[in-house]
Structure formats: structure tokens, C-alpha cells
């Protein structure tokens with residue numbers, strides 16, 4: 520049996536330009552200027568091997584690698600390894616509102632967002648809502664900088680992560 524298929528030509532869909540970089544599809548000059556600061560925000564998965572080429576001390580590279588593979592001994596990590604931690608000492612050291620975990624400690628805590636906003640403002644950049652190390656690396660490596668400026672920028676970011684952990 521051969522079926523028939525008719526396309527419905529009566530439904531007309533109007534073509535229109537949609538600004539995809541805001542939730543409300545609303546164009547904004549501010550958002551555009553943010554986008555221009557980056558070579559490519561679409562990088563979904565960052566190749567963490569690039570961490571080894573950073574011009575920072577080996578222990579900082581090692582730390583960033585551990586951060587990348589989610590092996591930083593935060594409280595939630597330790598608890599998942601059955602290490603006993605007093606219930607009064609499990610919270611985020613900055614806000615004490617959630618169980619200390621990597622993404623919150625380095626990116627999601629409101630205190631830390633202020634910290635990153637400050638670091639980015641040194642370079643006339645607006646801190647994006649980065650929520651994990653993958654996104655941070657994608658954003659930072661995509662920055663339109665070259666040579667010594669790029670090395671210096673990445674050093675600042677690496678040192679900032681390291682400092683947050685030591686703090």
C-alpha cells in the first residue's frame with residue numbers, strides 16, 4: 520500500500536531575525552559589546568590539556584588540573600569519600616549557605632561572583648555568569664588577546680583560582 524503525503528502549503532511562517540544571545544531574544548548593545556570581547560563563546564567543551572601550557576608554577580597547573588577533573592578536596596568531595604566532617608563545618612566558607620562544593624566555591628557563591636567581577640573589571644570586561652571550570656576556561660581562552668597579554672591574562676585567572684582555594 521502506498522500512502523500519500525501532502526504538504527500543507529497554507530501555513531505561512533514569516534522569516535524574522537532573532538537575537539539569540541539573550542533569554543528574551545532582545546537585542547542589546549551592552550550584550551553585543553560583551554560578545555565582541557570574546558573570540559567564540561560557543562566552545563562547549565574545553566580541552567583541559569591546554570592547562571599544561573599555562574605559564575604558571577607547576578603546583579598551580581596541578582591544582583587547575585585537579586579542579587578540571589573535579590578532584591579538589593572540598594567538603595562534599597571528602598564526605599563522598601566517607602571522611603567525617605563535623606556538620607557545623609561543612610558549609611561554604613564565604614556564605615555558609617550550602618554544603619561546600621567546587622562549583623559553588625569557585626563560581627556560584629555570590630561573594631565569589633563579586634570577586635570575579637572585580638578581576639574582570641581590571642580588563643574592562645564584564646563577568647559572565649560562569650558556573651564551572653569548563654565555562655571559565657572556554658571564556659578565558661577565547662579572549663581576544665595575543666602574545667604576552669594573553670599569557671598575562673591567563674596567569675591572572677589561574678592565580679585567582681589558586682588564591683580562592685588558599686584563602
Ligand SMILES: [Zn+2]
Nearest residue numbers: 611613614628
Ligand atoms: Zn557561598
